[in-house]
Amino acid sequence: MANKKIIKLDIINAVNNIFLAAIKKGASDIHIEPHEDEMIIRYRVDGVLSVVETGNLDTFKQIISRIKVLAQLETMGRQRPQEGKYKFSFQDAEADLRISIFPTSLGETVVIRILESIKIFKKYDDLGFTPEQSKTIENTTEKPYGLILVTGPNGAGKSTTLFTILNKLNKPGKSLVTLEDPVEMKLDMVRQTQIDPDINLTFASGLRYLLRQDPDIIMVGEIRDKETAQIAVQASITGHLVLATVHTNNAAGAIVRMINMKVEPFLLASALKLVTAQRLALVNCPKCKKEYFPSQELLAKFRNSKNMKFYHSSGCNYCNNKGIKGRVGMHEVLVINDEIKNIIHSKPDDKEITKIAERDGMISLREAALKKVNEGVITIEEALRLTE
Numbered sequence: 001m002a003n004k005k006i007i008k009l010d011i012i013n014a015v016n017n018i019f020l021a022a023i024k025k026g027a028s029d030i031h032i033e034p035h036e037d038e039m040i041i042r043y044r045v046d047g048v049l050s051v052v053e054t055g056n057l058d059t060f061k062q063i064i065s066r067i068k069v070l071a072q073l074e075t076m077g078r079q080r081p082q083e084g085k086y087k088f089s090f091q092d093a094e095a096d097l098r099i100s101i102f103p104t105s106l107g108e109t110v111v112i113r114i115l116e117s118i119k120i121f122k123k124y125d126d127l128g129f130t131p132e133q134s135k136t137i138e139n140t141t142e143k144p145y146g147l148i149l150v151t152g153p154n155g156a157g158k159s160t161t162l163f164t165i166l167n168k169l170n171k172p173g174k175s176l177v178t179l180e181d182p183v184e185m186k187l188d189m190v191r192q193t194q195i196d197p198d199i200n201l202t203f204a205s206g207l208r209y210l211l212r213q214d215p216d217i218i219m220v221g222e223i224r225d226k227e228t229a230q231i232a233v234q235a236s237i238t239g240h241l242v243l244a245t246v247h248t249n250n251a252a253g254a255i256v257r258m259i260n261m262k263v264e265p266f267l268l269a270s271a272l273k274l275v276t277a278q279r280l281a282l283v284n285c286p287k288c289k290k291e292y293f294p295s296q297e298l299l300a301k302f303r304n305s306k307n308m309k310f311y312h313s314s315g316c317n318y319c320n321n322k323g324i325k326g327r328v329g330m331h332e333v334l335v336i337n338d339e340i341k342n343i344i345h346s347k348p349d350d351k352e353i354t355k356i357a358e359r360d361g362m363i364s365l366r367e368a369a370l371k372k373v374n375e376g377v378i379t380i381e382e383a384l385r386l387t388e
Contacts, residue, residue, distance in 0.1 A: 011062045015070070018063075019088050019112075021052070023095055028114055028155075032067075034060055034107035046282055046327050047155060057107075064101070064108055071099040079103035085182070098182060115184050119160060120167045127161060128278075128329025130363065130371075136333055137274070141165055144216070146273035147236035149223075150245045151254045157280050157329055158245045159184055162219055165243060166190065169217055178219040179206045195221075204228040211235055220244040229261040236271040250365060251277040251334035252353035259347055269344040275334040277365060279386040280327040281378045284311055285319035294380050301384060302370060311376040328377055330368040330386065335360075 018041060022030045027043035039060035041053040068075045071084030082101045087094055096115040101108050121127050124134035140148065148165075150158045163185055170176055176190040181203075183194045191213070195201050203220055204227035210218060211231075223229050223244045236242040248254045254275045258268050289311045299305050315321035334340070334357045343352060358364060363371075369383035 011059075011066050014059070015063055015066045016088075018053075019095070019097065020090050022112075022114060023088075023090065025052075030110075030112040030114070032060070032063060032110040032112075034104070034109065036106065039063070046324055047280060048282070048322075048324070060107070064110060067099060067110055067112075068101070071097075073099070073101065079108050096182075096184075115182075120185070121160070121164045124164065127157070127164060127331075129331050129333070130368075133276075133331055133333045133363070136335060137165070137276070138168075140274045140335075141169060141241070143241065143273065145236055145239045145241055147233060147242045147244070147271040148273055149254045149258075149275045150243070150278070151248045151251065151275065152278045153247065153249075155280065156278050157327075158278065159221075161276065161278065161329075162243055162245065163187070166217070166219055169241075174216045175214055176217045176219070177210050177213060177215040178221070179203055179210065180219075180221040202228075204231060207231045207235065211240075215240060217241045218243070222246070223258075223261070226261045226263075229258055229263050233258075233263050233267050233271045237267065242271075248277070248350075250350060250354065251275040251332050251362075252350035252357065253277075255344060255353055256348075256350050259344075265345050265347055269336070269341040272336045272344075274336065276331055277334075278329050278331045279365060279369075281330055281369065281372065281382050281386055282324040283326045283328050283377055284379060285313040285316060285323055285325040287318040287325075288316035288323065289313040289376060291376075298380060298384070301388075302366075302380070304367075304370065305380075308370070308374045309376065310373060310380050312379045312381075328372065330365055330372060332363055332365045332368060334362055 022043050025043055025045050027045050029044040031042040033040050034057060039055040039057055040051055042049045043052050065075055070086040073082045073084045084099045086097045086099060088097055098113040098115060100111045124137055150161050152158050166187060170187060170189055178190060178192045179195055180192060181195045183192045193206060195203055195206055207220060207228060208231055218235060218240055220232055223232055223246050232242050232244055246254050246257050248257050259265055291309055291311055294310050313323035315323045319325045339356055366387040369387050372378045373380050373383050
């Protein structure tokens with residue numbers, strides 16, 4: 001009996017240490033996976049997965065069982081996909097863990113999202129926006145109504161951008177509400193709601209109900225369907241400032257996506273004020289970065305690369321020999337001016353919109369990336385990877 005208690009305590013401590021070590025390393029995700037003859041634990045730090053620990057499969061099964069108990073998931077029966085959450089307390093702080101379990105041919109695999117890793121920045125410049133882009137966002141968000149879209153792939157930092165905007169707008173004289181899946185960070189004086197399809201609380205139905213709650217500013221975690229898109233546009237026309245994300249590759253693509261979701265172009269042109277697209281780039285380690293000269297083949301893929309400086313990092317103790325230290329945002333900010341409004345009526349493709357926006361001064365994601373290459377912040381390979 002005593003031996004069983006010791007084993008149980010060891011597993012409890014092991015799971016707690018997995019969580020704590022990931023948080024200390026600044027990980028956004030923990031992967032715990034079975035392989036042919038061992039367990040592998042990986043952390044995603046700065047967007048990159050790295051193996052941090054291995055172990056035997058018996059320990060793996062006990063760790064899986066412990067995590068299921070913490071997340072109040074089923075521990076018996078056939079393996080099946082499950083999702084849960086757990087609030088992990090550490091050093092007078094807490095982290096919300098979102099736990100996903102999925103069956104594979106070798107056993108169940110666990111992926112844990114650490115929601116504590118989302119940060120709120122005081123200045124838009126700290127998110128990677130240029131001073132001009134920051135001023136544009138501030139001027140647009142000061143308006144009492146309109147639709148602002150933030151777009152980009154998963155893991156591009158869209159939630160961080162939205163929460164930073166919300167935090168700057170969060171004043172006693174304003175009523176702020178959110179619809180999220182899940183609620184990722186608690187904000188004082190903001191009414192935050194997690195969608196729950198089991199009780200028919202979807203983004204669309206929740207948004208419809210929230211409009212009766214006298215909001216000034218509404219954040220919608222993601223516009224996924226026609227109904228949500230149409231209600232968001234209507235809300236922004238009728239006196240609300242609406243912030244939302246969509247999944248597209250660039251800023252102009254968000255306009256096309258909304259039209260494809262059957263939003264009337266004339267309504268979209270009236271509602272939409274601003275679209276930002278973003279990526280998160282791996283930053284050169286400042287301690288070991290050195291200037292170098294890329295191949296001509298690589299340079300040929302970029303325009304306007306003459307007279308630029310190029311840097312890369314070989315790795316050192318400061319960056320754990322990875323050559324990277326942190327991530328930085330790159331953005332394009334598309335302002336909906338009269339010319340863009342007019343072309344929206346004709347249901348344009350994203351190339352048409354981008355051409356007009358760049359002519360009117362929009363910095364593309366590629367240009368934003370090249371600027372950070374020249375400043376020595378990122379490598380030219382990273383710029384190509386994110387903007388090709």
